[in-house]
Amino acid sequence: MKKIQNTYTVISNAPINTVYHRLVLDAAQLAKAVKPGQFVQVKVSDGLEPLFRRPFSIFRARDGQVEILYEPVGIGTRILTAKRKGDRLDVLGPLGRPFTMPGRRVRHIVFIGGGVGVAPFMLFSDVLKEHKAEKLLLYGGRTAAHTFSLREFNRNGVKSMIATDDGSHGVKGRVSELFGQVPLGPDTMIYACGPKPMMAAVQQFAKQNGLTGEASMEEVMACGLGACLGCSIPTVNGYRTVCHDGPVFSLEELVFRA
């Protein structure tokens, strides 16, 4: 049985722009074990507020370090911003079902990320650096401030396009405005991660064009281990836990309710 509960030391924790922060942990074991799309459950407080751990996808894992990209929006993430170099964090992980690696026949890999949902695609593009497919990232954010430099993606051979709700960066509108860029055909594989309306739009687009793909889902979680069944979402196969059956699901099996 692999040990999944560990204490890791904070190497750095700082804003990368006005919206997102990046936490870097000294976590050799985690860095080695984690696969793109998997997540960790971080205990942000030593007390009872907040009670639950907080789930985060892995942004990068290299050189014995693990990076987490997050946006302080609630009590858990706000507490996390106060962690400093040398602080220790109790972390469960890696958890959940990762993205399926694209086979050799896949010629076009399309990442579709909304907001902080773009995070797992950084690690995924690191892992897929040698894959011969053309790689495209469609990235949507509320404003220019909600996007960040995609230079690292470009360095991994990923072409990128941005849409913002207010048009302050890239195309004006939702990320679905960029769906026209997706090469249509059986050798295209879509990977999506973002807010539910975006995921529903990706699912509909994929269905209309006969494309296959996967989506990494988000839900309020307690245990992260498939024990409490608290994070279940509807799928064509009944309720499935985001933490244990997911977070990655095939686009076809997800059920989005209005």
Add this chain to the structure above:
Amino acid sequence: MNLSVKIGQSVFPNPVTVASGTFGHAEEFYRQEEVRSLGAIVPKTVTLNARQGNPPRRICETPAGMINAIGIENPGLDVFVAEKLPLLKGVGVPVIVSISAGSPDEFALMAEKLNAAGGLAAVELNLSCPNLQKKVLVAQSEDATTEVVRRVKAVCHYPVIAKLTPNVTDIVAIALAAEAAGADAVSLVNTFAAMAIDIKKRRSRIGNFTGGLSGPAIRPIAVRMVCETAARVKVPVIGMGGITCADDALEFLIAGATMVAVGTYNFVNPRAPLEVLNGIKAYLKANKMTDIRELIGSIQR
């Protein structure tokens, strides 16, 4: 140091267990040091037929607690016995199976099926799940509790534990009814009926509208109920409600609980039961006690 405790004829190596529904069916986490050190394993409640559970959102976080309305999602008793139970038994820790049913007949049928399955340490009757669209829970009525416990006791080969709801005027009266009907132990408390509201959407934060509150927030109420109940019933009391660490568990033991269960906090710290056990041992040693029975019910009045 003797940590073993008894319920009916079943012996448990120590008093620390887990509350049903908090250890799930997550088989791959069942092979850890943490699990092998438990006094008993209590998997999530099973029902006769499979249940898909309640629609999301099923949980929400509240101050030092959580509200859940999972709805006893489970694969049904036959699948549980065929697929899950062998793995649980394989851990080498006594297994207490928690069951819930719609009628006394159905409870008795399930008990008979568990007789056939063999190898259990006890059966816990979940008379108190607040999330099944029932207006009155079994454990909200002395008569209903009596009837279910009596029916199960008539057929069940294992010690029978009645799990009680705190959502009553007098939990002691229900515990006494369960005991009189033959229950070998009572466990308390299940969750407190509760709700939380999203003020932006003016909707309940729980898909099932209401749910059950658990976690450290309810612990003082649970300790009081265990203390009152243990003073009145002769059968063992299994105490639970917001235990996060050994100190919390010690409160229940001193109040009169024979066993203690870690519930919600398993979701936060999977190591909590092991830490509770180690802390109890350290406390006994520090207080020069050699038997857990010296501690149980040692509250000064």
